[in-house]
Amino acid sequence: MANNWWEIQVLCDPALEDSIFWRLENFGCRGMATELKGHSCLISTYLPQERAQMLDLSALSLLLRQDALAIGLPTPAMQWNLIEEEDWAISWKKHWHPQEIGDRFLIYPAWLPLPEQCDRLLLRLDPGAAFGTGAHATTQLCLEALEMRLGFDPSDSGVQVADIGCGSGILSIGALLLGAGKAYSVDIDPLAVRAARRCRELNKIAESKMLVKLGSVERVKQLIEEPVDGIICNILAETILDLIPEMDHICKPSTWGIISGVLLEQAKPVADTLEQHGWVVATLWRRQDWCCFNIRRS
C-alpha cells in the first residue's frame, strides 16, 4: 500500500543539531540526514503523513524555535511538504475510518455507504486537502464543547455562529446538526472554502444556512446583520492572538466562544488577551498537548 510522507527540512545553527534530532525523533520522524549549508546545518527527515497534521507540524516548528530562543541561538527555519507521486487525497482515504466524537457525533467519510442504523448525528465529510477530519484533538474538543452549548433548547434554531478558520466546515456542520440556525464559515485558504462547500452539500445543508466565504473575522463582519451568538475558532495561538481584538466587532454581551488550536504552554498569553478584550474564560479543557477555551463575555 502506497503511503505519503511529510518531507521535513530544518535549517539551523549547527549547535542545535542534537536537540533538533531529539525533537524530530520523538515526533516519530524517520530516516534523518544532515548536511552543512555554509555556516548552517540542514536536517532532512520524513514522517508518514497520517502521523501528523499541519497543525502538529506548525506546533513542532514553534517548539524548535522556543528551544533555540531558550539557549540564545538563532531560531531554526522549518519547512515541510507532502511527497509521493500518487495523488495523496486518494491514498489517505484508505486510512480514514468513521469516528465517534463526544456523545453525539459520528464523523463519516463521504465515500462509504451510509450505515443502516445510527443513533448519532452523522457528520459526513470529504475534506480533501483541507484540515478538519475530526482526527485532531483540537477539533474533537471543539465538537465536544459545541455539544455542551447546543442541542438542549428548541430556541437554538435562532442561534447564529461564526466559524473562523472553518477548514472542511466540520465545526459549522456540527453546530448546525446540533440545532444552530445559521453558520458563517470563513477561511483564508481557498482549498478549505471549496472543501467546506462540498461538505455542506454532502450534509444537505442549504447554502443560506451555512455561508462559506474566503476570509476571516472581517468577512464575517461584512456578512452579518447582527452580532453572532457564538464564535468557534480552531487556529494556532499566534493567529488567535491577532484575531481576538477583531472578534469584538462581531459579538454582543451574550456571545459565547469556543477557542482551540492552542498548545498548553501558550494558554496563559491567550487567556490574558481574551480577558483584556472582555472575555471570561469559563472552562479550559485539555487533550494531549492542546487546550480549548470555553469563553463568554464578561
Ligand SMILES: C[S@@+](CC[C@H](N)C(=O)[O-])C[C@H]1O[C@@H](n2cnc3c(N)ncnc32)[C@H](O)[C@@H]1O
Ligand atoms: C486547524 S484548522 C481548523 C479546521 C477546522 N475548523 C477544525 O476544527 O478541524 C485551521 C484553519 O484556519 C485557517 N486559517 C488560518 N489562519 C486564518 C485566519 N487568520 N483567518 C481565518 N482562517 C484562518 C486555515 O486555513 C485552516 O483551514
